[in-house]
Amino acid sequence: MTGPVPPGRGRLSPAAAANGQEDDACWYFLSYSEDREFRGQVERFHHNLESEVRGLLGDTPGGGFMDAVDIEPGERWRPLIWNTARRTACMIALYSPRYFGSDWCGREWAVFVDRMRRHVRQGGRARHLIILIWRRGRTPWPEGADEFQHLTWKFGSMYEERGLFHVVPEEGPPDREYRDIVYEVAQKVADAVLDPEIPPISAEDAQAVAPLFGRRALRTVDIVVSYADTESDTAWGHWMMSQLRAAGYTVDPHVLSPDSGDTVHVIRNSLRRARKVIVALSEHYLTTGDLTDTVLDEALSDESSDWQRLFPVVVLPGPRQVLPDRIQEFCDVHIGGADEAAARETLLRVAAAPSRETRRQPAYPGQPDTAAQPAYPGGSMPAVRDLVDELRKANSVRQPSVRGVWLAETGLDLSSLNLSFPLRPLLFEIARICRHQTGGYQRLADALEILEPHSPASRAVRGVVTRMALPPVAPAS
Numbered sequence: 520m521t522g523p524v525p526p527g528r529g530r531l532s533p534a535a536a537a538n539g540q541e542d543d544a545c546w547y548f549l550s551y552s553e554d555r556e557f558r559g560q561v562e563r564f565h566h567n568l569e570s571e572v573r574g575l576l577g578d579t580p581g582g583g584f585m586d587a588v589d590i591e592p593g594e595r596w597r598p599l600i601w602n603t604a605r606r607t608a609c610m611i612a613l614y615s616p617r618y619f620g621s622d623w624c625g626r627e628w629a630v631f632v633d634r635m636r637r638h639v640r641q642g643g644r645a646r647h648l649i650i651l652i653w654r655r656g657r658t659p660w661p662e663g664a665d666e667f668q669h670l671t672w673k674f675g676s677m678y679e680e681r682g683l684f685h686v687v688p689e690e691g692p693p694d695r696e697y698r699d700i701v702y703e704v705a706q707k708v709a710d711a712v713l714d715p716e717i718p719p720i721s722a723e724d725a726q727a728v729a730p731l732f733g734r735r736a737l738r739t740v741d742i743v744v745s746y747a748d749t750e751s752d753t754a755w756g757h758w759m760m761s762q763l764r765a766a767g768y769t770v771d772p773h774v775l776s777p778d779s780g781d782t783v784h785v786i787r788n789s790l791r792r793a794r795k796v797i798v799a800l801s802e803h804y805l806t807t808g809d810l811t812d813t814v815l816d817e818a819l820s821d822e823s824s825d826w827q828r829l830f831p832v833v834v835l836p837g838p839r840q841v842l843p844d845r846i847q848e849f850c851d852v853h854i855g856g857a858d859e860a861a862a863r864e865t866l867l868r869v870a871a872a873p874s875r876e877t878r879r880q881p882a883y884p885g886q887p888d889t890a891a892q893p894a895y896p897g898g899s900m901p902a903v904r905d906l907v908d909e910l911r912k913a914n915s916v917r918q919p920s921v922r923g924v925w926l927a928e929t930g931l932d933l934s935s936l937n938l939s940f941p942l943r944p945l946l947f948e949i950a951r952i953c954r955h956q957t958g959g960y961q962r963l964a965d966a967l968e969i970l971e972p973h974s975p976a977s978r979a980v981r982g983v984v985t986r987m988a989l990p991p992v993a994p995a996s
């Protein structure tokens with residue numbers, strides 16, 4: 520999971536952290552997962568970073584936190600860990616395949632992100648989650664974990680190609696690349712310590728946060744049943760799971776609570792690990808936590824084939840509000856009433872069903888006989904939305920490890936950009952900045968073609984930019 524709190528002044532003592540008491544300030548929480556035989560690299564990075572931060576902060580009391588105690592599967596999340604995660608000024612997450620398979624790292628990450636999201640809802644900025652690539656893997660990052668900007672470095676550097684693990688020297692003096700990375704991260708930590716911004720959360724709230732990834736969160740199952748944390752919906756969720764398990768399916772729950780965050784990401788990750796997700800769609804489901812009919816409708820509109828394995832089962836009487844058309848396309852199964860046998864038959868029929876087919880009929884691909892009608896001249900948002908949708912399909916934009924290179928190639932002044940935004944809002948903001956600074960969107964397409972010449976995504980983006988045909992707008996002075 521995470522390495523020993525180093526000896527030295529100004530650190531959080533285990534006794535104080537375990538009791539939730541304030542000791543010297545915790546500058547940063549180092550969240551990682553590494554084999555024991557390679558833990559020395561993590562410890563060296565931790566010591567070097569802490570020394571560099573101390574050089575920047577002078578007499579400011581505090582120290583970094585790195586836990587070296589191995590936590591066995593099934594062991595409770597130790598108070599020392601969650602008390603630090605819920606209060607630290609910033610978190611440094613060392614991304615690797617092993618990291619995303621760790622239940623404990625999933626909890627640490629989720630608690631800090633939950634703190635950030637609460638702060639953003641109150642008008643603050645989502646800062647101080649410092650993500651480093653520790654080891655590059657062959658599999659994509661979990662949905663949601665890839666929407667936060669990580670530290671990028673020079674193209675072709677060892678860090679960019681393999682990760683920080685291969686840059687940390689095992690012995691002897693460090694090279695220039697490693698020293699520069701440590702200094703860059705130390706500056707970010709120092710900024711967080713001097714301007715912490717993100718308030719702590721209570722121990723109860725920290726323990727209630729559901730991890731987005733980890734061995735348990737991402738284990739392969741047949742079905743995930745998603746339901747709201749209300750008395751009636753919980754009863755339905757438990758009944759559904761018991762019937763499915765009795766029929767031989769492996770089942771996991773996804774409980775949507777009033778404090779739930781990243782719900783769409785959790786559902787997407789559930790679709791990655793399960794054959795299907797069954798949603799108990801009640802009057803409470805779309806009004807609980809951060810999930811609304813608008814949020815779900817937007818998610819379903821991204822045309823991902825994964826959504827064909829999402830099966831909402833409307834629990835009568837069902838949602839009170841009129842649902843958007845895209846959600847209604849999925850809601851063709853109802854359950855409820857006094858006939859338990861009929862309800863069981865319906866549920867098992869859903870469990871055995873193949874992926875659903877969309878109800879929407881394909882558009883006729885030929886040219887219409889009638890002359891095209893003039894387009895409505897007002898508002899550019901639909902065109903910008905089309906541009907964002909195409910940009911999201913590009914590997915150089917979707918993959919955080921390359922996104923920074925693409926942004927650099929645009930030549931835009933992005934100093935005001937909050938890179939911790941989720942990808943879709945981030946792209947809308949980048950498009951707005953590009954239009955404001957250049958009068959159009961050509962630079963976004965130009966930069967993508969440099970990285971992905973002749974790729975389907977770059978051609979699609981170029982096509983959208985060309986079709987937008989915006990009238991000239993004077994660049995901002």
